[in-house]
Amino acid sequence: MTTTTPARHRVPGLSKVPGIPGRVLPVVATFVLFVLLFGVGSVRYEGFTSGQVFANLFIDNAFLIVLAVGMTFVILTGGIDLSVGAVVALSTMLAAATLRAGIPAPLVILLVLAVGTGLGVLMGLVIHHFEIQPFIVTLAGMFLARGLCFVIGVESISIKDPFFRALATGTIELPGGVVITWSVVIALVIVAAAVWVLHRTRFGRTVYAIGGSESSATLMGLPVARVKVAAYAISGLCAAVAGLLFSVYMLSGYGLHAVGMELDAIASVVIGGTLLSGGVGFVLGSLLGVLVLGVIQTLISFQGTLSSWWTKIAIGTLLLLFIVMQRLFTRRAS
Amino acid sequence: MTDTPRPTTAPTGDPVVAMRGITMEFPGVTALADVDFRLLPGEVHALMGENGAGKSTLIKVLTGVYTATSGTTELRGERVAFAGPAAAQEAGVSTVYQEVNLCPNLSVAENILLGREPRRFGAIDLPGTRARAAELLGRMGLTIDPASTLAEHPIAIQQLVAIARAVAVDAQVLILDEPTSSLDQDEVAELFRIMRHLRDQGVAILFVSHFLEQVYEIADRMTVLRNGRLVGEHLTRDLSRLQLVSAMIGRELGVLEEVERLAEDAGSGTSGAPPVLEASGLGRRGSIAPFDLTIRSGEVVGLAGLLGSGRTELARLLFGADRADSGSVRVGGKDVSLRTPRAAIASGIAFCSEDRKGEGILADLSIRDNLVLAMQAARGWARPIPRRTKDELVARWIETLDIRPADPDAIVGRLSGGNQQKVLLARWLVTNPRLLILDEPTRGIDIGAKAQIQKLVAQLAAEGMAVVYISAELEEVARLSHRVIVLKDRAKVAELDASATVDDIMGLIAETDATAAPRVGTAARTEQVAS
Numbered sequence: 089m090t091t092t093t094p095a096r097h098r099v100p101g102l103s104k105v106p107g108i109p110g111r112v113l114p115v116v117a118t119f120v121l122f123v124l125l126f127g128v129g130s131v132r133y134e135g136f137t138s139g140q141v142f143a144n145l146f147i148d149n150a151f152l153i154v155l156a157v158g159m160t161f162v163i164l165t166g167g168i169d170l171s172v173g174a175v176v177a178l179s180t181m182l183a184a185a186t187l188r189a190g191i192p193a194p195l196v197i198l199l200v201l202a203v204g205t206g207l208g209v210l211m212g213l214v215i216h217h218f219e220i221q222p223f224i225v226t227l228a229g230m231f232l233a234r235g236l237c238f239v240i241g242v243e244s245i246s247i248k249d250p251f252f253r254a255l256a257t258g259t260i261e262l263p264g265g266v267v268i269t270w271s272v273v274i275a276l277v278i279v280a281a282a283v284w285v286l287h288r289t290r291f292g293r294t295v296y297a298i299g300g301s302e303s304s305a306t307l308m309g310l311p312v313a314r315v316k317v318a319a320y321a322i323s324g325l326c327a328a329v330a331g332l333l334f335s336v337y338m339l340s341g342y343g344l345h346a347v348g349m350e351l352d353a354i355a356s357v358v359i360g361g362t363l364l365s366g367g368v369g370f371v372l373g374s375l376l377g378v379l380v381l382g383v384i385q386t387l388i389s390f391q392g393t394l395s396s397w398w399t400k401i402a403i404g405t406l407l408l409l410f411i412v413m414q415r416l417f418t419r420r421a422s
Numbered sequence: 423m424t425d426t427p428r429p430t431t432a433p434t435g436d437p438v439v440a441m442r443g444i445t446m447e448f449p450g451v452t453a454l455a456d457v458d459f460r461l462l463p464g465e466v467h468a469l470m471g472e473n474g475a476g477k478s479t480l481i482k483v484l485t486g487v488y489t490a491t492s493g494t495t496e497l498r499g500e501r502v503a504f505a506g507p508a509a510a511q512e513a514g515v516s517t518v519y520q521e522v523n524l525c526p527n528l529s530v531a532e533n534i535l536l537g538r539e540p541r542r543f544g545a546i547d548l549p550g551t552r553a554r555a556a557e558l559l560g561r562m563g564l565t566i567d568p569a570s571t572l573a574e575h576p577i578a579i580q581q582l583v584a585i586a587r588a589v590a591v592d593a594q595v596l597i598l599d600e601p602t603s604s605l606d607q608d609e610v611a612e613l614f615r616i617m618r619h620l621r622d623q624g625v626a627i628l629f630v631s632h633f634l635e636q637v638y639e640i641a642d643r644m645t646v647l648r649n650g651r652l653v654g655e656h657l658t659r660d661l662s663r664l665q666l667v668s669a670m671i672g673r674e675l676g677v678l679e680e681v682e683r684l685a686e687d688a689g690s691g692t693s694g695a696p697p698v699l700e701a702s703g704l705g706r707r708g709s710i711a712p713f714d715l716t717i718r719s720g721e722v723v724g725l726a727g728l729l730g731s732g733r734t735e736l737a738r739l740l741f742g743a744d745r746a747d748s749g750s751v752r753v754g755g756k757d758v759s760l761r762t763p764r765a766a767i768a769s770g771i772a773f774c775s776e777d778r779k780g781e782g783i784l785a786d787l788s789i790r791d792n793l794v795l796a797m798q799a800a801r802g803w804a805r806p807i808p809r810r811t812k813d814e815l816v817a818r819w820i821e822t823l824d825i826r827p828a829d830p831d832a833i834v835g836r837l838s839g840g841n842q843q844k845v846l847l848a849r850w851l852v853t854n855p856r857l858l859i860l861d862e863p864t865r866g867i868d869i870g871a872k873a874q875i876q877k878l879v880a881q882l883a884a885e886g887m888a889v890v891y892i893s894a895e896l897e898e899v900a901r902l903s904h905r906v907i908v909l910k911d912r913a914k915v916a917e918l919d920a921s922a923t924v925d926d927i928m929g930l931i932a933e934t935d936a937t938a939a940p941r942v943g944t945a946a947r948t949e950q951v952a953s
Binding site for chain 2: 289306
């Protein structure tokens with residue numbers, strides 16, 4: 089960071105919009121954007137304004153929500169985790185292969201969660217103790233996890249396990265005839281848990297402190313090492329959960345699942361208003377970020393004539409827009 | 423300034439901290455040699471010494487950042503060896519550093535209590551946290567909203583919040599390492615009020631500052647270090663300023679007088695010298711009003727004014743760091759466009775920023791790399807400098823400027839402030855500029871280094887270099903400069919000749935706005951001692 093006044097800290101995301109604290113402004117902006125996009129859809133396409141279309145946003149993106157939650161922890165500490173997409177693929181592959189081998193579903197789930205968390209812990213330890221950029225370490229983790237998928241098998245393996253099948257087809261009917269899946273419930277529980285951890289526990293506040301200033305956090309006597317490693321462990325755990333949800337969604341394991349999904353997760357977090365430099369952001373923002381991506385996809389599918397790749401273009405544009413917007417806020421504040 | 427009466431007798435009682443025979447050796451350097459140090463409860467104790475005298479090292483040994491090579495540390499009579507600042511804090515030894523070490527993105531309350539928040543059912547008790555923070559702030563007489571974000575507050579308040587955090591642990595020993603370097607006069611007064619308050623509650627305060635005035639105002643006792651050795655432990659009132667300065671720098675105070683003589687020698691006959699830089703109507707909207715300025719070869723032009731008067735802005739225009747939107751500049755008689763620093767450097771202009779860490783030195787590189795950088799840039803990347811030339815050059819500048827340690831491979835970030843400043847100076851001097859702009863070159867560095875830098879400036883001018891000298895310390899500006907440009911509210915208001923005194927300058931600054939008190943108060947200076 090270059091500031092002309094050396095002593096004064098730059099205020100991230102602080103703005104002068106009356107009535108809204110600067111910190112939550114990006115989240116509010118994302119929410120407004122979501123409402124606008126949904127509104128556009130409602131006006132243009134018949135049948136868009138239904139509870140089910142809204143619920144489908146959650147159903148189709150449950151795994152991405154979970155992934156974005158984990159990513160938020162890491163980005164809040166000022167880090168990044170590029171491995172999560174590959175860990176999702178590894179989780180689907182691991183689940184599918186072990187289920188095919190006849191291992192009972194609960195054991196499979198535990199195994200997948202353990203592997204994902206273990207990878208996260210490993211990367212966190214390397215990042216913290218060898219002081220290597222998270223980008224490189226998690227890039228290595230990404231190659232490792234992706235490679236392991238193909239060690240397990242090069243073909244797609246379908247999942248026939250009754251428990252996974254039941255999860256995939258089982259639905260919960262909400263008032264008004266809207267239907268959601270168990271994946272949505274799991275994702276939302278994880279979001280709620282993350283909000284609680286980040287805001288109401290010392291661990292969570294330390295995550296923010298590290299993102300604000302790691303050296304200060306150390307001098308303040310906070311357990312920086314433990315919390316930093318734990319952030320990657322949480323990201324790994326979330327990636328494993330997302331992988332399980334994705335196996336339920338696809339009912340298959342495949343080494344080429346979730347290619348580039350880590351980037352979708354990062355995009356969601358950033359669009360949700362979290363600063364890549366760390367210390368500022370909210371899990372709910374990340375949730376909104378995922379929903380914005382989801383609603384763009386839905387819009388494009390309702391349009392019908394557009395290639396789904398337009399989603400990527402829209403995401404790219406939005407991402408740039410949000411980064412520029414954050415920069416402007418930061419500049420105005422300083 | 424309100425003052426609780428200073429104890430008429432020396433603070434008594436058993437020392438809360440007793441360090442004996444502390445020796446700290448780093449590879450090749452003995453930072454501390456057999457140093458004894460005692461800190462009594464209920465005293466403000468100043469740790470005095472030049473940069474590199476071992477003050478920071480002693481503090482780091484005490485707080486467990488370093489493990490002493492030999493010697494013992496006792497806290498309340500028990501031998502301790504802290505594993506780190508966290509452990510020291512746990513035992514009641516808290517440190518507040520020169521830089522505010524808090525998290526700007528969190529609330530004031532969180533910054534005070536992070537890691538120690540009151541909890542209920544495993545969750546942080548938010549109202550409880552705020553209440554406790556408000557109580558701690560209240561005890562220090564601060565009425566800021568604990569829920570507000572730390573970054574919203576000025577640096578001085580942040581510094582006080584850091585102190586609130588330090589005392590929140592029931593600290594018995596509070597170490598304040600140069601807490602005043604970024605504070606103005608009123609803020610210092612506020613800090614002192616709080617320090618006295620804590621002292622009266624029995625807290626032992628270890629205070630480090632380069633401002634002698636402040637030390638004499640607040641400290642009960644002082645320990646003087648020089649070159650890693652203990653020079654003495656004194657009651658403040660038993661030690662005159664002159665004695666203190668002599669103890670600290672260990673040599674006669676002829677240096678500053680020499681500066682004055684040099685400046686006077688050079689002062690004669692500069693009016694006929696060719697102008698190095700002529701600016702006419704140069705200005706930038708919102709930054710500084712259009713001004714005329716001529717700087718001649720061999721001349722030191724001082725820029726005086728309060729913080730925010732446009733001193734730095736003027737310098738940045740001359741260096742092309744900001745782009746002027748009016749006026750023109752002639753360098754060496756030729757019209758030039760100083761649109762970028764690159765263009766300014768090509769015209770022979772050098773600029774040492776006030777933000778040493780952010781805009782000056784490259785902290786992770788060695789002294790050699792830092793020195794060679796500017797020269798390499800001037801030569802162009804295609805013409806590498808031969809290794810031997812580099813080594814000679816670096817060795818010469820290290821010697822000329824007395825940079826310590828005199829090791830070309832020393833990492834600049836680990837040097838003391840004064841030595842970092844010298845490296846930065848050397849980096850520009852290597853390119854042999856025609857005009858050298860120095861923005862606050864002596865801020866936050868000790869007397870010895872200050873005098874050396876001022877002497878160097880006078881010498882450079884005597885050799886024909888033109889110098890623009892910016893400092894908040896009017897004494898310094900008045901002493902060194904052949905001409906003083908007085909700035910106020912982002913405009914040049916006057917130009918004084920070498921006979922200008924501090925009072926003249928202050929008079930001009932205060933002229934139309936009597937309420938603005940110049941910063942000379944906090945900057946009441948060591949030079950006064952010498953003269």
